[in-house]
Amino acid sequence: MAEKEYTLPRPEFTDPVKLLIVVAPFYRDIADNLIAGATAEIEAAGGSHEITEVPGALEIPTAITIAERLSNFDGYVALGCVIRGETTHYETVCNDSSRGITLLGLQGLCIGNGILTVENRTQAEVRADPAAMNKGAGAAAAALHLVALTRKWGGRRKGVGFMPAAEEYKLAGELKDNPKA
Template sequence: MAEKEYNLPPATFDKPVKLLIVVAPFYRDIADNLITGAKAEIEASGGTWDLVEVPGALEVPTAIGIANRLSNFDGFVALGCVIRGETTHYETVCNDSSRGITLLGLQGLCIGNGILTVENRAQAEVRADPAEMNKGAGAAAAALHLVALSRKWGAPRKGVGFLPDADELKIAGTPKDTPTA
């Protein structure tokens, strides 16, 4: 019996969400299926999307980093496919694209990673197909959930201007200029 994956319920939003889909279309048909799944998931949440293509999976994190600095997206969907070949290039591309995306995520970017890393084309086709494993939609759902968490935890504070509420301000020790009794 095949294992059944558990998926979180869809994220919900009170304000619109805009995601950037960054895709490396090296295998065009697989990329197109991933994109189809991602677009449908974003639209089902009431969100909008833009799409950019980059030459390969190694360029996906760089494009996301540039977009984060120069644009106004709430989150990102990384899509592509790396199929094992005869050389160690597979390991380099898989590890470095994943590492780049992870580092961006640790900086606070909301990224769903849908870069497939597979042994053969048949595995990629099943994972990309919206009627099968639909990993494009899964990556979009991951980004949407992270955006929802970001909005939940990034809610405006009650303080005025740049100053936090007094109970949020914690000072260790006594300032040097303050006389002690």
């Protein structure tokens, strides 16, 4: 018998939230189910979204990086599916797409990783199905929770810990102009 998974309560927002869903639709039907779950979760939280497609899971972190640099999204949802084949390409795609997303998250981006990495199509179908495991919604919920944390902790930096150079120089200038800041 499978254990019941705990799900955090849906975050609430006072200001609008906009997420970008980046999807690799290699398996179109699975991608469509992941998208359905993700969009329903975003809308249930009162958020809005845009969807963009990329050729494969390896391109998802790059697309998110471009969007972060050139757009104004609060967070990102990475969706796709990698099914084990006969070669080691599966490991490369799984590991590198996950590593890319993790590195972006460690840089402060709010990302929910919904890239399925499975042994067979049946596993993918169950995980993508909004009426079953609904991993698209889970990825959207993860991004929404990270956006909520960012907004909760988004006050002025105190100068403790890692700070990107641009912010460090900006803060230094503010402190020079206003020593009480």
